[in-house]
Amino acid sequence: MTAYRKHSSRARMLALTAGILNLGAGVAVAQMAAPPPGGPPSGNAPAPPPPGRGPGAGLAPPPLPPLTEAQKILTALPPPMKAGLFPQPPVTADDPVSPADPRDFQGIWYHDQPLEVRIQKDMYGAEPPVTMAGANVIARRVRSAEAGKPFINASAKCLPPGPQWQRDLNFPFQIVQGKTWVAFIFEEYHGRWNISLDPKTTPLPGGTDFMGRSIGHWEGDTLVVESTGFKQALWLDVDGTPLSPNGRLVQRIRKVNLGDGKPFLEIITTIEDPQYYTHPWNIVRRFAWHPNLPVFKEYNCEEQVGDPSGVTDAGLVVETAD
Amino acid sequence: MILTCIMQRVFRTNIPAIHNWFVTTGMAGMVLLTICTPAQGQATTISDFEGVWKIAKPSNSLEASTPVVLTAEGRKALAENKRLRSQHKYDDYDITISRCSSPGVPRLMLTPMRFRIWQRLGVVTFDFEWNRALRQIDMRGRPTEPLLAPQMTGQTTGRWEGDALVAETVDVSDRTLIDDIMPHSSDMRVTERIRLVDADTLEDRITIDDPIYYAKPWGGVVTYTRQPATPFFPEHVCLDRRDTAARAMRGK
Numbered sequence: 247m248t249a250y251r252k253h254s255s256r257a258r259m260l261a262l263t264a265g266i267l268n269l270g271a272g273v274a275v276a277q278m279a280a281p282p283p284g285g286p287p288s289g290n291a292p293a294p295p296p297p298g299r300g301p302g303a304g305l306a307p308p309p310l311p312p313l314t315e316a317q318k319i320l321t322a323l324p325p326p327m328k329a330g331l332f333p334q335p336p337v338t339a340d341d342p343v344s345p346a347d348p349r350d351f352q353g354i355w356y357h358d359q360p361l362e363v364r365i366q367k368d369m370y371g372a373e374p375p376v377t378m379a380g381a382n383v384i385a386r387r388v389r390s391a392e393a394g395k396p397f398i399n400a401s402a403k404c405l406p407p408g409p410q411w412q413r414d415l416n417f418p419f420q421i422v423q424g425k426t427w428v429a430f431i432f433e434e435y436h437g438r439w440n441i442s443l444d445p446k447t448t449p450l451p452g453g454t455d456f457m458g459r460s461i462g463h464w465e466g467d468t469l470v471v472e473s474t475g476f477k478q479a480l481w482l483d484v485d486g487t488p489l490s491p492n493g494r495l496v497q498r499i500r501k502v503n504l505g506d507g508k509p510f511l512e513i514i515t516t517i518e519d520p521q522y523y524t525h526p527w528n529i530v531r532r533f534a535w536h537p538n539l540p541v542f543k544e545y546n547c548e549e550q551v552g553d554p555s556g557v558t559d560a561g562l563v564v565e566t567a568d
Numbered sequence: 569m570i571l572t573c574i575m576q577r578v579f580r581t582n583i584p585a586i587h588n589w590f591v592t593t594g595m596a597g598m599v600l601l602t603i604c605t606p607a608q609g610q611a612t613t614i615s616d617f618e619g620v621w622k623i624a625k626p627s628n629s630l631e632a633s634t635p636v637v638l639t640a641e642g643r644k645a646l647a648e649n650k651r652l653r654s655q656h657k658y659d660d661y662d663i664t665i666s667r668c669s670s671p672g673v674p675r676l677m678l679t680p681m682r683f684r685i686w687q688r689l690g691v692v693t694f695d696f697e698w699n700r701a702l703r704q705i706d707m708r709g710r711p712t713e714p715l716l717a718p719q720m721t722g723q724t725t726g727r728w729e730g731d732a733l734v735a736e737t738v739d740v741s742d743r744t745l746i747d748d749i750m751p752h753s754s755d756m757r758v759t760e761r762i763r764l765v766d767a768d769t770l771e772d773r774i775t776i777d778d779p780i781y782y783a784k785p786w787g788g789v790v791t792y793t794r795q796p797a798t799p800f801f802p803e804h805v806c807l808d809r810r811d812t813a814a815r816a817m818r819g820k
């Protein structure tokens with residue numbers, strides 16, 4: 247068990263807050279990424295085609311499109327903090343194995359890629375297709391944080407931060423499921439992500455939730471989940487990549503087993519929100535099988551955030567309206 | 569033997585898989601699962617608590633079934649809590665009320681709202697409707713270390729004694745209460761014997777052992793009634809409701 251996992255919930259809350267506040271010294275593994283070298287900030291140059299094949303032969307990725315004016319706003323922003331990843335105890339041969347059924351996701355999973363504090367690329371390496379409104383929101387949030395006045399968000403208020411932020415955190419979660427439902431139970435934020443696969447027999451509770459309303463269906467062995475109806479606008483990441491309450495997240499979840507005893511979940515999330523993005527775009531995340539982390543650490547952010555006499559909202563400021 | 573060992577392997581991954589096996593093979597209604605433990609050569613009985621439960625008789629107090637004998641320090645702490653309550657200074661003694669902080673163990677077991685139990689991967693998880701709170705009992709029999717910082721729900725390990733789950737909880741923050749008024753020190757040990765009285769009744773016999781505040785162990789019995797099965801609870805956000813109530817009180 248690493249020292250990191252022994253942090254109290256308050257310490258972890260502060261660590262996250264420190265991330266929001268750009269207090270790099272407060273986050274043991276966070277460090278500022280080197281500034282961009284000044285070249286075209288439109289992503290990596292396409293790899294050269296393999297020998298014997300000319301341009302356009304089909305193996306080399308297509309060139310990225312030129313940046314829009316809105317995307318240029320994003321690329322001009324200071325780079326996000328670069329998060330590290332704390333090692334977790336290795337899964338051993340004595341630990342439970344993931345069920346052989348590719349549709350059975352039950353067990354403990356852990357996002358094993360470094361947290362993207364700001365989603366700067368889609369899964370193909372392109373800039374997020376922001377509208378000018380979307381770019382302005384991100385720029386406002388990043389610059390306010392840079393100026394020492396980060397905005398209040400759901401995380402800072404100890405509210406459910408929405409499915410994307412919730413999943414992205416490097417903490418374990420448990421999946422339990424039945425034929426008509428799937429439930430994610432997260433260590434952080436008392437998070438729950440409830441998915442109905444048959445709203446007629448297994449309806450979701452009424453009302454709007456911070457986590458939205460999620461309906462799923464199977465396409466082969468991939469669970470496709472559409473999440474809508476969010477109670478409030480979401481931050482998709484720590485820096486504030488936005489999703490409006492009318493936005494939609496489509497998650498395509500599959501269990502990948504390469505036969506090496508290390509299955510993982512792959513979740514491709516399609517972000518749809520005409521208010522902030524010109525077209526749907528995709529990000530991908532990987533979650534490692536970690537049955538050896540079934541006991542969650544307590545997360546009790548209310549003790550700090552709910553203090554009626556002290557500083558609440560972690561000292562963040564109210565965001566100005568669009 | 570082969571079957572039980574297969575079951576044991578599956579069990580470590582997923583109790584409902586066994587439960588579903590009983591259901592699909594026409595053995596529904598069986599609530600006790602017996603598996604073979606070759607290392608010990610004896611049968612271990614594991615009760616299936618999974619389902620949705622709700623306290624049978626809601627109460628803010630852990631109603632003692634044995635006399636509560638306070639130490640001098642305990643009397644002082646209880647008197648202070650009562651004084652603060654009379655002055656509505658809740659944040660000075662009960663941050664569950666004032667901040668929505670986790671009630672911890674054992675107070676969570678008095679919640680008037682529903683909870684769900686999962687028995688997976690050697691861990692019994694109580695999944696509460698109230699504020700989406702969690703508590704877990706580690707049944708894996710692995711050695712534990714004292715927590716660096718106490719938790720509201722402490723650290724709980726459990727074992728089976730017959731059909732009862734015996735849970736021991738330590739490292740509970742002294743910023744929680746046993747119920748809505750009774751104090752405890754950080755040295756408190758909570759022992760629970762949880763068992764099925766029948767298929768639809770769950771019982772939790774709670775014993776408080778805290779020599780700093782109580783001259784002898786005391787406790788009570790809380791029972792729960794099985795509720796209609798549902799995989800989802802409404803998204804209960806205590807802070808949200810507290811803020812709504814506060815705004816209403818301010819006339820906004």
